[in-house]
Amino acid sequence: MSTLTTSDLRGFIAVAEIGHLTESAAALGIPQPTLTRRVRRVEEAVGADLFDRVGRRLVLNGRGRAYLPHARAGLRELAEGRTKVARLMDPERGTVRLDFMHSLGTWMVPDLLRDYRALHPHVDVQLHQGAARVLIDRVLADAADIALVGPRPGESVGADAVLAWDELELQRLALAVPEGHRLAGEGPVSLREAVEEPFIGMLPGYGTRMLLDRLTGELGFSPHLVFESMELTTVAGLVSAGLGVALLPLDDPYLAPRSIVLRPLDPPAHRELGMVWRAGAQEAPPVDQFRRFVMGR
Template sequence: MNLGFAELAGFVAVAASGHLSDTAADLDISQPSLSRRIARVEAQVGATLFDRHGRRLRLNSRGRAFLPQAEAALAALDNGVSQVRRLMDPEHGTVRLDFMHSLGTWLVPELLRSYRSAHPGVHFSLHQDAAQGLVERVLDDTADIALVGPRPTGAGEPDSPLGWVRLSRQRLAIALPEDHRLAGVGSVPIRLAEVAGEDFISMRPGYGTRLLLDELFRKAELQPSFVFESMELSTVAGLVSAGLGVALLPMDDPYLAPTGVVLRPLDPPAQRELGMVWRRAEEPAPPVDQFRAFVAARVVEPR
């Protein structure tokens, strides 16, 4: 026999009041019904939990040992019910939103500022990581939505478990120190082969821009040489300006405007595609669905 909410609630209520009749009235049930609930609790634990003193019930040593566990179980059940209700309330639910580090400077603040002004009761649980790790979190239901780039392989296709909406595209460029031998021609496009022998500063494996760089080198059948791997695009840009190497950077991010760096777009052109990914599911989650629709309705380009 498994104990349910009613049995545990009855036990805790009687433990607090010490009276069956009064507690039954408070719970709006009959006294025999409450007595049966207490009996089921005692049968489950295999011992009596109360001593009788006239019409009053007092917890014995076994009851005192069991009470904190019963209260914890009730609290956990109550919290579970609250969480489910929050998931079903689009105006007071929780959205687990993941995003890449580079999007925390402009895309995520813009979205949250606009959304929360119209839906102030919605709670956001935020997490930053590498693009590849964020996609895995969505797939294993650790996150509801992730803002990533590039587009995960197959995302948005009919047979994929992942949905996808593109929000923005940024041109990709080779970042060169301003005194580099290839920097003098300014924004003239450059072929990857021209910098294949250079030391590269890059993001760590699994990060979005690193995934793009690896793919570009793979297609060109070239092998990069890395001198430093970072978790922040701003650090990559800063080290390029210090002359430590070259890098692949997006051109159209206004919050990534390093001094002492020349950006030459790639030839042939390449882009960094930014978008929203989520796990397709049959069960509705109104807070998540509402926020996802809000994001999908916007094409967010950096200013």
């Protein structure tokens, strides 16, 4: 079977519309024998003659009329594909697929996007919000270019790391307790002192829940969870209502807990917030530009 090119399809369409080889060749700016070969390749590819000769003109027959709309549609699709690829390669008009955790949607992400769009207003940033573990898996599956997550994923550690990591924030972790609680004192506190307490936590797979599970596991206990949420603000609110204690970051600028006491953990523990992307990936220019912008802040 003949391999068709866009030039072959353009030649066929020109003859179909003009109806004369010489005039069609002149319109395309090519010699008539070249156009004849292009039309012949189209006919060989579809396995049938597509024109009838009427005097000195070439007129589409039934087979040609059936094929013509598909030839036009094929050229349109190829042109649209080239346009989309060109946009992806244009750092000022391409696309960045950015994922982020729920807790970063109130401060980090808006701040980044506000400043970035002031410099690059035509870049298309496609956003997705979710649990840290889900976002990491999306980057690994190439469903996202970049994810803002915490804590640092294991896939970004070591010589065989499949993810790259850049730390953006380091927040000290605290035990959050209601005012008047027996642990509502001052200064650092060990998480071990809350072994018997009911906990308010994030859902499995969320960053702060991953930290809670790791820290309590290191101390040899599993927290008794009485409620699991997708939002740190909900966790803080339920602690203030006296439903339990929680693990919360000290330095989240938009958490603003009320009627609760935040005691830093002893020994100190931190919530790492950072950016992950596929290690060694050939990033499109818009993605690379956005990543360098974030790293440079």
